[in-house]
Amino acid sequence: SCGTNTETSLPCMFAPVGRRDYDEGHILGSESLLHVLSHAGVDVHWRDNQSGCKGVCDGLPQDTVAGLNPPGLCEGSRCLDEGLLSGLDERLARIAGQGGTHVWVLHMLGNHGPSYFRRHPPAFARFQPTCNDDDLRNCSTEQIVNAFDNALLYTDHVLGSLVATLQAHAAQVDSTMLYVSDHGESLGEKNLYLHGMPYAIAPDEQTRVPMVMWWSDGMVRRTGLDLACLRQRATEPAAHDH
Numbered sequence: 001s002c003g004t005n006t007e008t009s010l011p012c013m014f015a016p017v018g019r020r021d022y023d024e025g026h027i028l029g030s031e032s033l034l035h036v037l038s039h040a041g042v043d044v045h046w047r048d049n050q051s052g053c054k055g056v057c058d059g060l061p062q063d064t065v066a067g068l069n070p071p072g073l074c075e076g077s078r079c080l081d082e083g084l085l086s087g088l089d090e091r092l093a094r095i096a097g098q099g100g101t102h103v104w105v106l107h108m109l110g111n112h113g114p115s116y117f118r119r120h121p122p123a124f125a126r127f128q129p130t131c132n133d134d135d136l137r138n139c140s141t142e143q144i145v146n147a148f149d150n151a152l153l154y155t156d157h158v159l160g161s162l163v164a165t166l167q168a169h170a171a172q173v174d175s176t177m178l179y180v181s182d183h184g185e186s187l188g189e190k191n192l193y194l195h196g197m198p199y200a201i202a203p204d205e206q207t208r209v210p211m212v213m214w215w216s217d218g219m220v221r222r223t224g225l226d227l228a229c230l231r232q233r234a235t236e237p238a239a240h241d242h
Contacts, residue, residue: 001019001181001182001183001184001206001207001208001209001239001240002018002019002022002239002240002241003019003182003183003199004183004184004195004196004197004198004199004202004206004207005182005183005195005196006050006051006054006182006183007054008024008183008199009182009183009240010053010054010056010182011027011028011032011054011055011056012027012240013180013182013240014032014033014034014056015027015030015032015033016030016033017030018239018240018241019199019239019240019241020241028055032055032056032057034046034056034057034060034103034105035059035060037103038060041101042101042102042103043095043100043101043102043103044057044060044061044102044103044104044105045060045061045062045063045102045103045104045105046060046061046062046063046104046105046107047062047063047064047065047084047104047105047106047107048062048063048064048065048107049064049065049066049079049081049083049084049106049107049108049109050107050108050109050110050112053105053107057105065079065081065083065084065086066078066079068083068086068087070082070083070086073086078118079109080119080120080121080154081108081109081110081119081154081155081158082157082158082161084106084107084108084158085106085158085161085162085165088162088165089165089168089169091104092165092166092169092172092173092175093169093172095173096169096172096173106162108155108158110151110155110181111148111151111152111155111185112185113136113148113185113193113194113195114134114135114136114193114194115134116131116144116147116148116150116151117130117131117132117133117147117150117151118134119151119154120150120151120153120154121154124150124151124153124154124157125150126149126150126153127145127146127147127149127150127153128146129142129143129146130143130146130147130150131143131144131146131147132147136193136194141187141188144187144188144193145187145188148185148187159177159179159212162177163177163214166214166216167216170216170217170218171218173216173218174216174218174219174222175215175216175219176213176214176215176216176219177212177213177214177215178211178212178213179210179211179212179213180209180210180211180212180240181209181210181211182209183195183196183206183207183209184204184205184206184207184208184209185205185206186203186205186206187205189203189205190203192205192206209240211238213230
């Protein structure tokens with residue numbers, strides 16, 4: 001990852017300058033990839049369920065899950081990540097008739113601590129015993145890891161639901177999903193918890209992140225994507241800079 005916190009990684013992920021030539025002033029003072037795409041005529045939309053886009057989407061169409069307040073998914077200003085998919089069926093049906101190129105960014109709350117148990121519905125509390133406390137000092141490492149794993153199980157569910165929705169519209173809309181975390185999380189390794197350590201001394205748990213990509217069959221054909229080549233490339237090192 002480019003950083004160990006959202007404030008650093010998010011702008012870096014959408015900038016031409018990455019961790020290899022990290023320059024915060026250059027990154028924050030430049031238009032993001034989303035602005036460049038918008039200038040090129042791409043329909044860009046940012047939907048947030050976290051702490052905002054850190055300048056990446058300034059001036060571009062955007063909304064929040066809390067503002068949408070989908071039924072059964074919000075409690076006060078805190079919403080579950082499934083709210084990011086609210087109205088997605090209708091949007092895909094609409095663009096099937098309109099055409100054009102669209103880039104939608106869904107900024108997940110994901111597994112941000114310390115309140116991992118608040119990141120998923122009760123049905124996903126599969127791993128037990130779990131930490132149901134906002135103060136991790138009141139929980140054992142096993143309870144904290146279980147709470148994190150339950151939240152991760154829910155993230156898998158949200159991504160699976162997103163792919164299923166895209167797949168359902170694949171006959172009319174060619175689509176791609178790219179998921180990547182902005183930073184990692186310490187869960188007691190080396191007696192460290194949460195994230196945000198200075199990059200130079202941050203452990204791998206805070207800088208190693210997952211990435212998942214999915215394409216509809218139509219997108220594979222349209223782009224001439226070589227899946228065998230891609231699978232080989234996936235075995236090699238990669239970074240936010242890529």
